Amino acid sequence: MIKKQDFDRLxxxxxxxxxxxxFGESEFMINFHAKKLCELWGAEDDIFTLYHQDYNxxxxxxxxxxxxxxxxxxxxxxxNDKKVPKKELDELISYVGKSPSNFLIYCYYGPDYKTSNxxxxxxxxxxxxxxxxxxxTESKAIIRQEAKALNLQINDDAITHLLLSQNSxxxxxxxxxxxxxxxxxxxxxxxxxxxxxxxxxVKLDELILDILAKKDFRTNLQRLLETGENEIQVITAIxxxxxxxxxxxxxxxxxxxxxxxxxxxxxxxxFIEKERATLSIKFKLSTYEKLLDHLLKTExxxxxxxSKDTNALLLAALIRLQVIL
Numbered sequence: 001m002i003k004k005q006d007f008d009r010l011x012x013x014x015x016x017x018x019x020x021x022x023f024g025e026s027e028f029m030i031n032f033h034a035k036k037l038c039e040l041w042g043a044e045d046d047i048f049t050l051y052h053q054d055y056n057x058x059x060x061x062x063x064x065x066x067x068x069x070x071x072x073x074x075x076x077x078x079x080n081d082k083k084v085p086k087k088e089l090d091e092l093i094s095y096v097g098k099s100p101s102n103f104l105i106y107c108y109y110g111p112d113y114k115t116s117n118x119x120x121x122x123x124x125x126x127x128x129x130x131x132x133x134x135x136x137t138e139s140k141a142i143i144r145q146e147a148k149a150l151n152l153q154i155n156d157d158a159i160t161h162l163l164l165s166q167n168s169x170x171x172x173x174x175x176x177x178x179x180x181x182x183x184x185x186x187x188x189x190x191x192x193x194x195x196x197x198x199x200x201x202v203k204l205d206e207l208i209l210d211i212l213a214k215k216d217f218r219t220n221l222q223r224l225l226e227t228g229e230n231e232i233q234v235i236t237a238i239x240x241x242x243x244x245x246x247x248x249x250x251x252x253x254x255x256x257x258x259x260x261x262x263x264x265x266x267x268x269x270x271f272i273e274k275e276r277a278t279l280s281i282k283f284k285l286s287t288y289e290k291l292l293d294h295l296l297k298t299e300x301x302x303x304x305x306x307s308k309d310t311n312a313l314l315l316a317a318l319i320r321l322q323v324i325l
Contacts, residue, residue, distance in 0.1 A: 001117065001128045011036065019096045019104040019126035023113040027267050028170045029131035030107050032142065034077065041103045042075040049077040052259075057088045064095040064102055074102045081109040089119040093126050109267070139163055139170055146174050153186040161189045165196055175265065197236055204229065208241050212279065214322050221315065231314040232302050238321075239295045246288045248280035283325070290324050 002010075010016050016037065022030040038047055048063040050056070055078060064076045076092065078084060084106065096102045104126075108116060113130075120126040134142065140159050147154045154162075154177075166172040176196050180187050183195065207224055210217040224234065247263045258277040261267045283291075298317040302310055 001130065004129065004131070007033075007127075007129050011040070014040065016040070017122070017125055017127040018100075018102065019093045019106075019120060019124070021106040021108065021113075021117060021120040021126070021128035022131060023108040023110075023117070023128065024131035026131045026133045027109055029134060030109065032170075033129075033131070034079075034105050034107050037103075037105055038075060038077065042073040046072045047075040047077055049079065051079050052081060053257075055080050055082075055084065057084075060088075060092060061095070064092055064104065072101070074099070075105070076103065077105045077107070079107045079109070083108065083110060083112060083116050086116060086119050089116055090124075093119060093124050097125050134170070136163070136168065139168060139173075142170060143173060143177065146177055147181075150177060150181040152177060152181045154180070155186070155188055157189045158187050158192055161192045162196060165192060171265075197233060197240070204234070204237055207234075208238055211238070211318055211321060212325065214325060217318065218315070221318070225311065231310040232299065234314060235295060235299045235302060235317070238318075239292065239299065242288065242291050242295065245276060245280040245283070246285075246292070248277050249283070249285070249288065252277060252281060287324065291321060294321060294324060 007016070011033075018041075020037065022034060024030065048060075050060060060076055060078065064074065066074070089106065092104055096104050106116070106120075113128075117128050120128040140156070140163065143154075143159045143163065147159075162173050162176060163170075166176065180191070180195060183191075185191075204224060207217055207220045210220060221234070225231070244264065248258070248260075251263050252258065258273055260273040260276070267273075294317070298313070301313060
């Protein structure tokens, strides 16, 4: 197993072993570095990805044991929260050693990595690395890299402000970078305030859950507004939350399973994923349509400045939301 600084050095030199296993506490860092290796080793057509329940040894073996159909490199990317048996990994790594155009990336998201980790040894031309949650300075460096890739000019204060607004969640911060890039202008801290919705505190989550459960939410709402949230931010947060529930509802109806990574583009903690999925199926599709239509109309009213008493407008809108439920 190699250390992070050694991995970074080898990555810069283009000397990364052609079979790599990524694991550890930070799912973002695992995915981030897997993406870097994919960019280093192959074009989109060269990469064959097997996600979680899609993993099948025969499919993986068939891909890695034959040359690329497009004459380039042959990259096998496995992403799984369940262990791939050591015997299977050993065989896949052996195929990597048989051709200089074969590459393997194994992203393991589970906690029990010890057996699988033993397959990735320097003797076999393979290595593994454990990714911990990055320090704040490392997170800022990653944001700079991602901004550069997006041709987005963003100063240091804005990067700090962006990370803090997302509670140092790199997945969410990078998603916000993609939105900011659309503006096609240099980004400063004031632009983060204007265009990035900050992660709500637990109180906002509690407020939304109380509303959806048809509980009395007025005390929580007043406290939330007193801490600095404004009416538009509250409505936007509720709209985002219900949109996520709708996406979960639709995905479950189609696939019969829960996968927050497929729905949102990032993996939620297991208990939150289960909570969102369970809540999402409580409402009919017609109810989602009515809820989102009402919320969007309310947001438009708040932004148009038609009412001076935005607090009363928000309260009335949320009460109406509970009636729709």
